[in-house]
Amino acid sequence: MRLWNWSRKTIGAALLAIVLIVVAGCQAVGGLDFNTMLKNTLKVTAYEGSETIEIKLTPSVMNEGMNAMLGEETAKLMELFAHFKLQLDHVKIADEQNMSMDGSLDFSGKMVGFSVKMNDKLMVIEIDGASKPFVFDLEEPVEEGEEELSEEEALSEESLLETSNKMLELVGGFAIDNLPNPTNLTVAPAQESVGGESVNGFKVHAELKGKEMWTWTKSYIDALANNKEGLREMLGELMDLLYSQSELMESAGGESIFGSISEADEKSDEIDEAVDLYMTMLTDYKAELERTEKEEPEMLEELFNDGTYVKADLLVDSKLDIRKLDLEFNFQSRLNEEDGGFGFDNIWIKISREQWNVNGKVAPEAPNAADDAISMEDLFRMEGYQLLSNFSKGSDTYNLLRNDLHITRQSVYTDWILTPAGVTIVSLRDTVNDLGATLTKDAATGTIKINDEATNTTIHLKTGSNIATVNGKKLTWAFPATVVSGTTYVAGKDLAKALGGTTRWEEYDGEERGFFLIEREL
Secondary structure (H helix, E strand, O other), X not given: OHHHHHHHHHHHHHHHHHHHHHHOOXXXXXXXXXXHHHHHHHOOOXXXXXXXXXXXXXXXXXXXXXXXXXXXXXXXXXXXXXXXXXXXXXXXXXXXXXXXXXXXXXXXXXXEEEEEEEOOOEEEXXXXXXXXXXXXXXXXXXXXXXXXXXXXXXXXXXXXXXXXXXXXXXXXXXXXHOOOOOOEEEEEEEEEEEOOEEEEEEEEEEEXXXXXXXXXXXXXXXXXXXXXXXXXXXXXXHHHHHHHOHHHHHHOOOOEOOEOOOOHHHHHHHHHHHHHHHHHHHHHHHHHHHHHHHHOHHHHHHHOOOOOEEEEEEEEEOOOOEEEEEEEEEEEOOOOHHHOOOOEEEEEEEEEEXXXXXXXXXXXXXXXXXXXXXXXXXXXXXXXXXXXXXXOOOOHHHHHHHHHOOOOEEEEEEOEEEOOOOOEEXXXXXXXXXXXXXXXXXXXXXXXXXEEOOOOEEEEEEOOOOEEEEOOEEEEOOOOOEEEXXXXXXXXXXXXXXXXXXXXXXXXXXXXXXXXXXXXXO
16 A cells, blocks of 8 residues: 555654664664664564654743634634644554554543554554444556556566665665764663563663754764765665666656666766765755854754753664664744744654564454445545444544534535625525535426435425425525526525524635635534
């Protein structure tokens, strides 16, 4: 599944990048080879484990005016997501296509449990309180006239994937080899339990605080800029990898990071160009850092204060695999609003992870799509109230979706006309369709029937008449159903009331016309 592969690699790369900041270095400390340890993380393809990601946001006091402008409900929504926790249990990843896990999402104390099971064909997600699971078909659709991949083509895809992983290792290895050690770094022998197994290895603690983070960044840029030959060697190996797959890449319409795949005799020139470009970028970046130090020292002091830090505690086993990780990052902004405040006085993130059976034989739970499962196509077609009907009314998920996220709320901006009598009439079919109802018309009699499943309402109208029959009851609307340029219009307020909604005008700056809005919450 391309989406899952990308997501997992992106999250993994982001996690590694943060770890690099605090624990990496060219030199071994206490008998622990940090470079090998970090390179090993790039090679982990299978493991079992658990993970917790927690985020706390402290809105700025200066932001009260912004909250007032956004409105009470938006402010409540921001408050809901100000404390977020993702707990993953029983994580089992066999490879890039086969995995399973249980977990929960906690939004400021409101808990939503879930489970995910996936293979190369489908993903099944079960959510606490839902009567039906959600299933996503992961197989690439075969277009009409196309044939399924042959065994040879499938092997070619695997070869390309292997090449991309090797490229990641090369680039990651170069980045790791040039990292400086942080100021605060300790290593000590340790023995701890991970996944029911006693693990002997190293306990690592590292941290950077305040201005140390800025200094470390400058040191890293210097190290990269001073390793021109290492860069050239890495790029040469990258190009060799690309040439090894050149036939396949060209047949797939692929291009290298250097552009289109060139003749072998052009390899040296392309590498020289790439090295020069890279070095120019580093030189420009160094100049920008120096300019910031010289011209904006107050801003640096405010951003890189003692309340801003990143620290990590790791347990590394004898094979130099990271078995436990506690990573904590805190950003404390002391900038005022005029200087570009972030809207939050504090951003705190903590990631905890345990891994066992690293690169071993892992057997995830297989996905099983029930006959009544909700497909991705069904999900995208559903109205909010239809999705909510899949959840038990007593569940936290139901309350979160309905009362906090308001997924059953509908807001429809309608095409409108103001009549000489001062009645706002709206496009009937467009409004009805946008609300998820259906409209049918008898051309012979001019009778229009509207069926709204959400409110169990049936409306009968006739063009030229202002009499509407709503669930069998005849009502007089403010304006007759009228055809304008082939479109049927009806009184907006009367239609909204019949379908359980309300109307209001919404002004729009710079426009002569405002918006006529029909809203309802089911």
